[in-house]
Amino acid sequence: MKIAIASGKGGTGKTTISCALALAMPGEVTLLDCDVEEPNAHFFIQPVIERMEKTCSLVPEVDADKCTGCGECGRVCQFSAIISLGKKAMVFNELCHSCGACARICPTGAVSETAKKNGMLTIGRKGRIRFVSGRLDVGQAMSPPVIRETLKYAAKDGLTIVDCPPGTSCPYVTAVKGCDAALLVTEPTPFGLHDLKLAVATIRELDIPFGVAVNRTNGEKNLISEYCETEGIPLLLQIPEDRRVAEAYSRGQVLNKVMPELHDALVSIPENLQQLIEGRPLQEGPVVLI
Amino acid sequence: MEIAITTAGYDLDAMVDTRFGRAPRFLIYYSKTGAFTVKENTQNLNAAQGAGIQTAMHLANAKVDAVITGNCGPKAFAVLDAAKIKVYTCAGCSLAHALELLKKGELKPAEKANVEGHWA
Ligand code: SF4
Ligand code: SF4
Numbered sequence: 001m002k003i004a005i006a007s008g009k010g011g012t013g014k015t016t017i018s019c020a021l022a023l024a025m026p027g028e029v030t031l032l033d034c035d036v037e038e039p040n041a042h043f044f045i046q047p048v049i050e051r052m053e054k055t056c057s058l059v060p061e062v063d064a065d066k067c068t069g070c071g072e073c074g075r076v077c078q079f080s081a082i083i084s085l086g087k088k089a090m091v092f093n094e095l096c097h098s099c100g101a102c103a104r105i106c107p108t109g110a111v112s113e114t115a116k117k118n119g120m121l122t123i124g125r126k127g128r129i130r131f132v133s134g135r136l137d138v139g140q141a142m143s144p145p146v147i148r149e150t151l152k153y154a155a156k157d158g159l160t161i162v163d164c165p166p167g168t169s170c171p172y173v174t175a176v177k178g179c180d181a182a183l184l185v186t187e188p189t190p191f192g193l194h195d196l197k198l199a200v201a202t203i204r205e206l207d208i209p210f211g212v213a214v215n216r217t218n219g220e221k222n223l224i225s226e227y228c229e230t231e232g233i234p235l236l237l238q239i240p241e242d243r244r245v246a247e248a249y250s251r252g253q254v255l256n257k258v259m260p261e262l263h264d265a266l267v268s269i270p271e272n273l274q275q276l277i278e279g280r281p282l283q284e285g286p287v288v289l290i
Numbered sequence: 291m292e293i294a295i296t297t298a299g300y301d302l303d304a305m306v307d308t309r310f311g312r313a314p315r316f317l318i319y320y321s322k323t324g325a326f327t328v329k330e331n332t333q334n335l336n337a338a339q340g341a342g343i344q345t346a347m348h349l350a351n352a353k354v355d356a357v358i359t360g361n362c363g364p365k366a367f368a369v370l371d372a373a374k375i376k377v378y379t380c381a382g383c384s385l386a387h388a389l390e391l392l393k394k395g396e397l398k399p400a401e402k403a404n405v406e407g408h409w410a
Contacts (some may be wrong), residue, residue, distance in 0.1 A: 095339055
């Protein structure tokens with residue numbers, strides 16, 4: 001099973017929870033850091049790095065000798081990434097979504113697709129945790145291709161935890177779409193609720209089973225728990241506001257160390273999500289810890 | 291010479307709009323006759339990306355000779371340059387005044403983009 005740890009809002013604790021989950025699991029687990037614009041799970045996991053791999057995306061290259069300047073490529077491109085002004089077509093790599101349409105439509109075969117490096121994968125291990133982290137190159141605007149490459153390292157069977165990019169746009173969709181279930185992490189603030197609603201609307205569209213985790217709560221009943229109750233969304237984890245967590249985070253320490261009492265709640269998350277996938281009601285009721 | 295000027299208005303008293311790709315419209319001025327027409331740029335106002343490129347493309351297809359605008363980014367500039375359209379930048383003045391400056395040779399054609407693209 002692949003679990004996306006996602007959120008509409010940044011800074012809610014996705015990485016903290018992803019790492020805590022991976023460390024709490026009793027068996028082999030794969031942790032993929034798909035927050036490729038600012039990957040940071042490695043600070044907390046501190047894996048032994050085995051190798052690095054380049055990631056590439058295909059962008060068009062125009063052969064000036066073959067290009068007649070017919071402009072077909074520019075008409076078919078939905079992203080204004082290639083245009084022709086009656087002579088050799090110009091390509092703007094940073095706008096290209098690598099759809100391949102220009103190469104296919106070019107009547108003279110002037111467009112070829114060439115691989116351009118856009119990021120790096122760091123592959124390693126820490127104990128039972130297989131660790132892969134994607135990183136988008138500086139100056140690149142398109143993160144989905146790097147996210148897709150990172151997701152290829154998901155375990156065939158067994159548990160994979162995917163630390164997703166924040167927001168609800170293409171990067172979030174790309175990462176979540178590749179998963180079987182999701183845990184949406186948020187905080188009990190008006191901003192947290194607002195962005196959770198966006199994330200929920202998007203994930204419902206994607207039709208992926210999900211539960212919610214609330215970070216930094218001041219009590220079992222809060223903005224988010226009320227929202228989840230009205231919406232019938234399972235609330236799978238509540239992490240209390242605690243200075244120890246912030247201190248640990250700032251030192252690169254993991255949640256499990258400072259809050260060992262969370263262990264059981266963490267371990268039950270994949271089980272609960274599995275039940276949601278199978279459409280079974282959550283038997284013991286969601287684990288709420290305060 | 292045909293000169294396209296970015297603007298939010300409809301006549302020569304309007305101000306030069308600082309935006310290029312996302313300018314609401316262009317006033318196209320025919321220097322021979324002093325006549326002008328207005329060309330809307332609405333399809334690009336809401337484009338997610340590539341507005342500058344598309345706008346530059348439209349101006350190239352309209353066969354204008356020069357553009358007066360506030361700011362021009364690198365991609366739009368590359369397209370205008372390829373189409374041999376001269377780019378003049380000026381800010382905070384009316385279209386009439388900008389044309390006056392151009393006539394007097396007080397606007398110099400830009401040799402490169404004067405702002406960074408959004409991706410930078
Ligand atoms: S479709 Fe091919 S031949 Fe036509 S302008 Fe584009 S690259 Fe040139
Ligand atoms: S590959 Fe697709 S997005 Fe890229 S330039 Fe060609 S048509 Fe446009």
